[in-house]
Amino acid sequence: MNREDFPLLKEEIIYFDNSATSLKPKCVIDKMADYYTNYPANAHRGDYDLSYKVDQEYEETRELVKKFINAKYLEEIVFTSGTTESLNMIVNGFFEPLLEAGDEVLLTTSEHASNILPWFRLANKKGIKLNYIPLDNNYYVTIDNLKKVITPQTKVISIAGITNVIGDIRPVKEICKLAHENNVFVVLDGAQMVPHCKVDVKDLDVDFLAFSAHKMCGPTGVGVLYGKKELLEHLEPTLLGGGMNESFDNPSEIYLKELPTRLEAGTRNISGVIGFGEAIKYLEKIGMDNIHKREHDLRKYLIDKLLLLKHIDIINIESDSGIVTFNVSNIFSQDVAYYLNKYNICVRAGNHCAKILKSSVGVNNTVRVSIYFYNTYEEIDNLVELLSDYDKIVKEMI
C-alpha cells in the first residue's frame, strides 16, 4: 500500500522495525526541505512575510493535530520533542506538585522506559507508591484486574495504549471510565497507538496523551503533549526562556504567556513541526481505519505462517496490532537479527526498552517484527522463508 511514496522502498530493503521509527514519505521530506529552502525564519518573532508564513505553517500543524485526535481546544496541543519529553513534562510539571507521599500510581510491567523512569524518580523524590496492574495470560490489561488494584490512594493510571513489545491494544475507554469514577487521572502513552489506529481523546476521555511524530511518517524530534485544558493550565513549565514569557522584571515578577505557548519555551523544532503537519495530512488521506485494517491483515498472515514453524516460539500470538514478538529456539535474538540483516531485512532484537517485562513474560530478549501499512505480503513471505530453515539460520547467523 502506498509504497511508491517512500523513497527508501525503491531499494532492496525490507523494513520491519516500524515500532522503533517509521519510514518517511517524500511529501514530508519535501515539506521540510521547502521550509529550510524558502522560508527558514523563526516562529512567533518577526514582523515580515517570511516569518508570518512560518507562523501560519507551524500553527496549521496544531490545527491538524487537534483534528487528528479530536481535541476540544487548540490550546490543548503542545509541541514537544517526542513522547519521552511529553511524559516527563506530565510527571514533573503536573503530578510532582500535585501528588503527596502515600499516593499511588498504577503502571504495568510492559511499559516503555519513558513511562516508567519518570515515575521511579518521582517515587524516590516524594514517596509516592508505584503499583502494577497484573497482566493476564496473554499479557493484557483487563478491567477486572484493574479493579483489583485500584485503591482509595490511587491517583493516576499511566499506561501505553499499545505496548511496544506485546502489541496489545488496551481498553482505554473503559479504563478511563473506571478511573474517573474513582477520581483517578489517566495518562496515555500513545507512542504506538496514535500512528496505528484512530485515537479520539474526547471519546476515550483521557486526561493526558503523549505521542511522537517519527513513528507516524513524520520527522524525529517532534511530539505532542495533549492535556485537557483545565489540567494543562496547572502544568508547570519545566523549561523557562524565550517565547513563553509575557514579561519579567525580577524573580517575583514573572508573567507567562497563555497555553500552549507557555509550554513551548525556546526555538522549537520548526521544520519538524511543519513536516509533522504534512505527515498527518498524508495519514488522513490513507485513512487511519484502512491503516489499522491493513496491519491487522498482514499480522494475521505472518502469525499463521509462523505458527507452522516448530522452532519459532511466538510470545504474542493473541494481539491486535502490527507487532509480532518471537524467539527461534536456542538462538539468541540478536543472532537472528544479524542473520536477517544479511538479507536486508531490518528487525529488532532485545528487550525493546521494556526492561521490567521479563518478570512477567520470563524471557529477557526477543526478536520483534513491527509492521506498517507499506509492508507487503511478499515481504512477509520472504521473512518466513528465511526463518523456516533452522539449519540455515545456525549456519549463517555469524
Add this chain to the structure above:
Amino acid sequence: MNTEESRQIIMENYLNPQNRNHPHDGYQEVNTRNVSCIDNINLYIKWNNNKIEDITFEGEACAVSISSTSIMIKNLIGKTKEEALEYIHEFYKMTNGKTFNKEMLQDACCYEEISKQGNRKVCANLPLKGMEKAILEKLK
C-alpha cells in the same frame, strides 16, 4: 584464517564454551555489557598474585560474545596482568581493522572479518572490555 575456519571456531566455542559456570569463593567479579545491544556477561577471575589462575563466566549473549568470552578465557589463563593487557590491546587492534600480532591472538583471529559487520565488533570486544576493567581495578 578463512571464513569457514573462523565460523567453525566461533560455533565450537559458542556451543561448548569454556568455563561457563559459577565459581567458588575467592574470585573477582566483573560485569560487562554494552549500551547498544543486550549482551550481558559476568566474568569471574581467580588471581595468584600477578597471574590469572582461572576465569569463569555466566550470562546471556549472542554467539559472537559467548564464543569470544570462551576463547579469551582459554588464551588468558596463566598470563600476568601485563601480558593480558597486551593481549587485549592486540585484540582491539584487530577489531579496529589495524595490523595486529596474529601469533599472540591465536584462535581469536577468527573475529578479524566478522568484526567488520555492523555492530559485531562490539560483541567480539565485550568480554575483553570486562577483563580490561577487572585488571585495571586490580592495578589501582
